[in-house]
Amino acid sequence: MLLPLRVRGLALKNRIVVSPMAQYKARNGEVGDWHLVHLGARALGGAGLVMVEMTSPVPEGRITPGCPGLWNDAQQAAFRRIVDFVHGESSARIGLQLGHSGPKGSTQLGWEQIDEPLPSGNWPLLSASAVPYGPQNQVPQAMTRADMDAMTAAFVAATRRAAAAGFDWLELHGAHGYLLSAFICPLTNRRSDEYGGSLENRCRYPLEVFSAMRAAWPAERPMSVRISAHDWAPGGNTPDDAVAIARLFKEAGCDVIDVSSGQTTREARPVYGRMYQTPFADRIRNEVGMLTMAVGAISEADHANSIIGAGRADLCAIARPHLADPAWTLHEAARLQTRAVDWPNPYLSGRDQLYREIARQQAMQTAVQVAADPAEVP
Numbered sequence: 001m002l003l004p005l006r007v008r009g010l011a012l013k014n015r016i017v018v019s020p021m022a023q024y025k026a027r028n029g030e031v032g033d034w035h036l037v038h039l040g041a042r043a044l045g046g047a048g049l050v051m052v053e054m055t056s057p058v059p060e061g062r063i064t065p066g067c068p069g070l071w072n073d074a075q076q077a078a079f080r081r082i083v084d085f086v087h088g089e090s091s092a093r094i095g096l097q098l099g100h101s102g103p104k105g106s107t108q109l110g111w112e113q114i115d116e117p118l119p120s121g122n123w124p125l126l127s128a129s130a131v132p133y134g135p136q137n138q139v140p141q142a143m144t145r146a147d148m149d150a151m152t153a154a155f156v157a158a159t160r161r162a163a164a165a166g167f168d169w170l171e172l173h174g175a176h177g178y179l180l181s182a183f184i185c186p187l188t189n190r191r192s193d194e195y196g197g198s199l200e201n202r203c204r205y206p207l208e209v210f211s212a213m214r215a216a217w218p219a220e221r222p223m224s225v226r227i228s229a230h231d232w233a234p235g236g237n238t239p240d241d242a243v244a245i246a247r248l249f250k251e252a253g254c255d256v257i258d259v260s261s262g263q264t265t266r267e268a269r270p271v272y273g274r275m276y277q278t279p280f281a282d283r284i285r286n287e288v289g290m291l292t293m294a295v296g297a298i299s300e301a302d303h304a305n306s307i308i309g310a311g312r313a314d315l316c317a318i319a320r321p322h323l324a325d326p327a328w329t330l331h332e333a334a335r336l337q338t339r340a341v342d343w344p345n346p347y348l349s350g351r352d353q354l355y356r357e358i359a360r361q362q363a364m365q366t367a368v369q370v371a372a373d374p375a376e377v378p
């Protein structure tokens, strides 16, 4: 997990990614001091790539009123400040996830009633079809051709702003039941035009958006797409479909598929467990022949090392463990007693003490085991 990876013109120092995580702390779509400290701390914490949470190209595409956007100069400047800090003070790289909330927009903050409509001040929703996310959620309007063209243009404008803000990596959010995912998932796409029906038709609009963004994004910088590789619901997409979806995005110039799953319908019954989405990343990597990012319940260096070492994915995105520990990579490296990570200069004496302390604890554990059963310990 500590080996470097090159994707297009970008060199990542290792395979650990801080997975995008909504913070619900933006004001008028603008990121602020919270995001500088949150993302800055994780950039200093050893991961090779830090992803910013889902950011919308238009005001109505935010999930909640606390979600960020990138449709004006003030939002671009606020992101530039964070990107400049990461580039100036760390060896991490930083990426932006662009996405539109579709049928799951106009909802409450993550620690309120997640995915439920706002008590007041709701805005109208757009989706592939007029299928609400749940009984309490608004019924979205099915996008017209004009809506689709305007939305593609907004994604392209936000892509140009992301490039100008200095981001190293751009991800398109095509997962979790948001707008583009609602096109891909057969349970939320009931269209009878060329954007509904077969898998190729359901992927057509997400691919149009991706291709327009790819043309506007600098050629040397990578792009990934996050997909839900399994809807975990009868009649939904399966991991076989995910292989076909990945192949279409690869043909459109996608460098990496970020392989998540679910959250496309309330009927989903996922089977959770350690590294539970990694089999889908493994299939895409090895059947399509492209780079993948595994995500979901990867919480220890042993998990990440076994995934990368076995060739099941090229990158491991780690979300909740990074909420508990911004320096997850540095601390996992210390447990392995490997020095193949960079600590920020002001923290070096903390590093040295931590390595000594862990070495002492490990030596004591070995001594206790030897005393308990000398034959068992090599």
Ligand SMILES: Cc1cc2nc3c(=O)[nH]c(=O)nc-3n(C[C@H](O)[C@H](O)[C@H](O)COP(=O)(O)O)c2cc1C
Binding pocket: 019, 020, 021, 022, 023, 052, 053, 054, 097, 110, 173, 226, 260, 295, 296, 297, 298, 317, 318, 319, 320, 321
């Ligand atoms: C607080 C929180 C916010 C999240 N926000 C996003 C997001 O903005 N975009 C996204 O694609 N996934 C988001 N996720 C999903 C994570 O990126 C990740 O896929 C998921 O938590 C599984 O990884 P983990 O087991 O390491 O936490 C979020 C997860 C959490 C816990």
